[in-house]
Each structure stands twice: as structure tokens, then as C-alpha cells.
Amino acid sequence: MTDVILEKVGKTYPNGYHAIPSVDLTIEEGEFIVLVGPSGCGKSTLLRMVAGLESISTGELRIRSERMNEKEPAERDIAMVFQNYALYPHMSVYDNMAYGLKNRGMPKDQIAEKVSDVAAMLGLTELLQRKPRQLSGGQRQRVAMGRAMVRDPKVFLFDEPLSNLDAKLRVQMRVEIRQLQRKLGTTTLYVTHDQVEAMTLADRLVVLNKGKAEQIGTPMDLYNKPATPFVAAFIGSPSMNLIDANLTEQGIKLSEALTLPLSHQHRGGIVWEFVQSTWK
Amino acid sequence: MIENRPWLTFASHATLFTGIALVALPVWLALVASTHPASAFGVGHIPLWFGDAGAETWGTVLFEKAGNGVDTPVWFMMLNSLIMALGITFGKIAISLLSAYAIVFFRFPFRNLCFWVIFMTLMLPVEVRIVPTYEVVANLDLLNSYTGLTLPLIASATATFLFRQCFLSIPGELVEAARMDGAGPWRFFFDILLPLSRTNIAALFVILFIYGWNQYLWPLLITTDDAYYTLVMSIKRMLSVTDGDIAWNQIMATTLLAMLPPVAVVIGMQKLFVKGLVDSEK
Numbered sequence: 001m002t003d004v005i006l007e008k009v010g011k012t013y014p015n016g017y018h019a020i021p022s023v024d025l026t027i028e029e030g031e032f033i034v035l036v037g038p039s040g041c042g043k044s045t046l047l048r049m050v051a052g053l054e055s056i057s058t059g060e061l062r063i064r065s066e067r068m069n070e071k072e073p074a075e076r077d078i079a080m081v082f083q084n085y086a087l088y089p090h091m092s093v094y095d096n097m098a099y100g101l102k103n104r105g106m107p108k109d110q111i112a113e114k115v116s117d118v119a120a121m122l123g124l125t126e127l128l129q130r131k132p133r134q135l136s137g138g139q140r141q142r143v144a145m146g147r148a149m150v151r152d153p154k155v156f157l158f159d160e161p162l163s164n165l166d167a168k169l170r171v172q173m174r175v176e177i178r179q180l181q182r183k184l185g186t187t188t189l190y191v192t193h194d195q196v197e198a199m200t201l202a203d204r205l206v207v208l209n210k211g212k213a214e215q216i217g218t219p220m221d222l223y224n225k226p227a228t229p230f231v232a233a234f235i236g237s238p239s240m241n242l243i244d245a246n247l248t249e250q251g252i253k254l255s256e257a258l259t260l261p262l263s264h265q266h267r268g269g270i271v272w273e274f275v276q277s278t279w280k
Numbered sequence: 281m282i283e284n285r286p287w288l289t290f291a292s293h294a295t296l297f298t299g300i301a302l303v304a305l306p307v308w309l310a311l312v313a314s315t316h317p318a319s320a321f322g323v324g325h326i327p328l329w330f331g332d333a334g335a336e337t338w339g340t341v342l343f344e345k346a347g348n349g350v351d352t353p354v355w356f357m358m359l360n361s362l363i364m365a366l367g368i369t370f371g372k373i374a375i376s377l378l379s380a381y382a383i384v385f386f387r388f389p390f391r392n393l394c395f396w397v398i399f400m401t402l403m404l405p406v407e408v409r410i411v412p413t414y415e416v417v418a419n420l421d422l423l424n425s426y427t428g429l430t431l432p433l434i435a436s437a438t439a440t441f442l443f444r445q446c447f448l449s450i451p452g453e454l455v456e457a458a459r460m461d462g463a464g465p466w467r468f469f470f471d472i473l474l475p476l477s478r479t480n481i482a483a484l485f486v487i488l489f490i491y492g493w494n495q496y497l498w499p500l501l502i503t504t505d506d507a508y509y510t511l512v513m514s515i516k517r518m519l520s521v522t523d524g525d526i527a528w529n530q531i532m533a534t535t536l537l538a539m540l541p542p543v544a545v546v547i548g549m550q551k552l553f554v555k556g557l558v559d560s561e562k
Binding site: 082104 | 454461463475476
């Protein structure tokens, strides 16, 4: 079942800046989609448009086939984890997690049950009475996730949630996020600039460049069959070498002296042959 | 670095004690003067040690009448002062919180202009606009009333500016998180913004309470009825005796009593006050 549909979604700022020309994306239920791209490519903007924190200038956003363009963030049944966690500093961990439910008018005993369930799942039970400032970075990150999870939203949105953690914790949290997402089966949209994160987490990746989706596909697809030079150069570390060449009848002409014969249709093959001929 | 230089310790302590003595001397003199009978001041020198009329003077001033032409007792004027000071303080805080909230978090046309117009009123304290303000208050029939005492002093550019700075330091993600959590403008204001600016409110409370308590010119101008005399302005009335001796003992007692509430507020809220001005834990 399709869960989230972005149809020709675009964003133009009041000053005329065309941040996102047009993006089409269909997300299946339970899918983990990662938006990746260099900074300034519009990936956060796109996420915030889904969240309702930015208005959508053109196109349509549908969640469970319901048009969402004009809905307030709270009415979209989504939950977001922010880069700086955005925990309410004056509230205890419990209150932080309960606040959204309280605003929705859920009865107190039900809130308590939900929060303690989620806290147990994230290993936060001991910390429920603490204030955010008494927590470490990793614990804050968990609370931020807990706050998103208690609401049982249709869609999780993550905005570079791991970029404030140290390298070791980042890897650990990455695994944990993926496990939780599988367990809950919640559709997830995840923004990152870190390609390792993107490649390891995603069911499908969206590579964005200057507000355009360069390629949408599984990590292996993107790695093996990049659709554009941009994707080819962006994915992989160290990045792929790109060399200008002319396609002639004899083959691929790199220079006057060196022409590679055209033996395969496959682009991956060209790469392979080139590598072989340089090593000879 | 730990230093052990006895002379330095001695010198710094001596300086501090001299400072304390200088600052406290007038208060001490006032306290001593209030314990002598009124006749003690005619002879031309100031007593330095307590006399024996203290209990009588303080009792009269506090519960019967302040004296020197002011017939209301100090406790009653203290109550008036308190109503005025608290009215001004809470009014200022409430109004400036709301205006800062509007300026920082809402997008409306001429937002910046509004801010600068509010800011410009800094140049128009009561003393400058006293004649038109009096006119307005008189036309509204608010002379000799608590509303008349407080209302014209309530608008505050300083507090608005302070709260604006405080709100600007609240990260945008927090506002967005609250929106995602379904908090509307009022919920956000009461659940998030107020608790976060608690220490700033406390710091402003101290400053504004003292400001309100010390109001002198405005109450002097618009109250002619004993029932609305405030403590600070009564001291001025007590001094303007046309014939006969000025009862310095009663004036000193009244003055000291007038000092007590602000001192109590400062001491009581010292911790929060310092925190509100220094701390920015957000």
C-alpha cells in the first residue's frame, strides 16, 4: 500500500528563489527512504515540506491518499526528530514524551501506559524523571525518538538526527534506528548528508542535487548503476573518477593515443575495461 | 593560584569595611534619629546612639498617623504603595511578555515598525509626557484611583526589549517541535515560553517592583485624597510643614519603613535575579 505520495512537489521562496523545482516520489508503507545530497541541495527543505513546517508552492503531498498541503503539522499524523533534538528543557523526560499526547487530549492513564512502554523499548525507564540537561547526547537522542514514537504516527521524519553524536555512538544509534523502524514498521523519511548512513539505512535512496531528484533507487542500484554523473561522483568513497571521452565508431576515445574498444553495452563494463587498460 | 599575603587580605578587608560603613552610615543615622524625641534635633547636632523614644515613635507612625500633616498611618500607605507597585510590575510584565511574543513569533505586516515604535517610547518616560498623560487620566475620571496610579506607567519598552532578546534566543527547532506536538499559540506561550523565561521574569520583577515602589512624581500629581497616598510621596508631604518644627524622628521612621519592602524583594529574589541576568540555559 502506498503511504506517502509527493506529486510534482516544488518550493519557491517569496524572494523568488527556486529551492525545489519538482520532485515526484512514491513511498510504500513501512519503507525507509533516505534523502541524501550535498548541503544546500534542498533535502531538509523537502522534509520540512512533508512535515508542514514549510509551505508547498506547487504540486501535491498525500499521506494515505489524503491531501496534506493545507494541513497543520500536528494534523498530518507525523512525528519528527530534529537535529538538535529540540527537547523542552524545562520538562522532565516523561513530560517531554507526554506533551504531544496531552495536547491531543488523551486520558492521563493511557498516556502513562504509552510513555512507559516506549521508554522501556528505548531503555529510558530509569531516566523518566530527569531533565534533558542531565542527559548525555545519546540519551537525549533516544528521548527525541521516544517523543516521536509515543504518538504512533503514520510517518517518521528524521532531520540529520545523528550528526551531533560521536562516531562510535553514531554507528550504534544507526543500527538501533533501523531495528526500531523494522519492528514498528513505520514509514520513515530520513535526511542525511552522510552517505555511509544513507547507504546502510535506506530501503531506497533519493539523491538530491539543487532541488532535483537525480536518482531514486536501492543503495545497490545507485552504487552499481548511477543514473547521472552527479550520482556516480557523489556515492562511494573515495569517489569515482570521471574522465571526459568521445564515443566514436572504433570505441571510446580518451585521447589521440588511447581508444578503448566498445565490447559491452553495459556502462559498468566500460568502467571495468578502463581500469584494466590502465593497469596494463 | 593560592596566595598567602596577610597585608593584601588586611587591605582588601579594610577597604570593604570602609565601603560598608560609608554606605550604611545614613541608614544608621536615620535609625538612631527615629528613636529620639522630636525636640532632640533643635539643638543642632545629630545623635549617634539610640534614644529612648523609639517604640513610641514607631508605634505612632506605623499604626496611628505618620505625622507632620499626613494623617494616614504608614501601614495603610504601605498597602497603597504595594498595590501600586505590584499593579505596575504585573501589568508591565504581562503586557511586555505579550508584545514581545507577538513581535518575535508572529509574521504580520509592519512587524519591525511596531517593534521600533515600542522601542521609541523609551524616550518618553512619565516625566516627559506628564501633562498630556494627566489630561488623559483626568478626562477618564481616574484621578484618585488605583487604576489612575498604575495604568499610565504600565507600558514598558525596556521589558519588551528584554523579553524579545530572551525569546530570540529560543531555538527555532523548539518552536517547530511544539507545533508538531500540536501546541497552538496559547499552549506554546504557557507551556513552553513562560517556563523558559521564568528567570528573566523574576529579574524583571525585582527591577520593576523597585521602579513602581519608588514612583514619586506621578502619585504626587494625581492623588489628592488621603486614601490613595503612597508611602514615598508622603515623605515629601511630611517635609513641607509651613510652621512649627519638622518631626524628624517620624520622618526617619517612615523613610526606613519605606525602604523595607524593596529590600525584602531584593533579598528574597536575589538568587533568581542573578540567574535571570546571567544565565542562558536553553
